[in-house]
């Protein structure tokens with residue numbers, strides 16, 4: 101059994117430090133990318149409150165394909181450049197969306213989602229996947245969340 105639940109009421113930077121350390125410990129000796137993405141999706145859901153979806157899309161050819169996640173069933177394929185995820189993958193830049201209804205082309209997978217954070221996982225200068233977090237709360241994510249998930253994405257780059 102693994103118990104990586106975070107200590108209660110942590111400052112944001114410490115919460116993300118513990119999340120990245122837990123993800124590092126869970127993935128360090130495991131070469132299977134699906135197993136690693138599955139455990140990291142579970143960790144995201146355990147560590148971060150107010151989420152209704154947390155998981156991965158992988159770049160396959162010229163589109164993103166759904167990977168391991170926690171949440172409601174989601175759209176399976178997203179063309180590069182479309183939606184929040186496709187924009188993160190095509191630009192290689194984190195997308196922090198305070199109100200998904202105000203993001204042109206946002207793809208609604210769960211009608212409850214109100215804000216979203218998508219961070220590309222970069223390898224050799226190319227996005228190989230994105231980490232997608234959705235929240236039913238408006239403006240759930242801030243720059244500290246973006247920095248924390250970017251640290252996670254860097255750590256995972258060679259493990260997924």
Ligand code: SME
Pocket residue numbers: 153174175178182183184185186205206207208209210213216232234
């Ligand atoms: N909202 C995303 C699609 C993926 S779901 O949120 C799980 C987007 O616009 O790319």
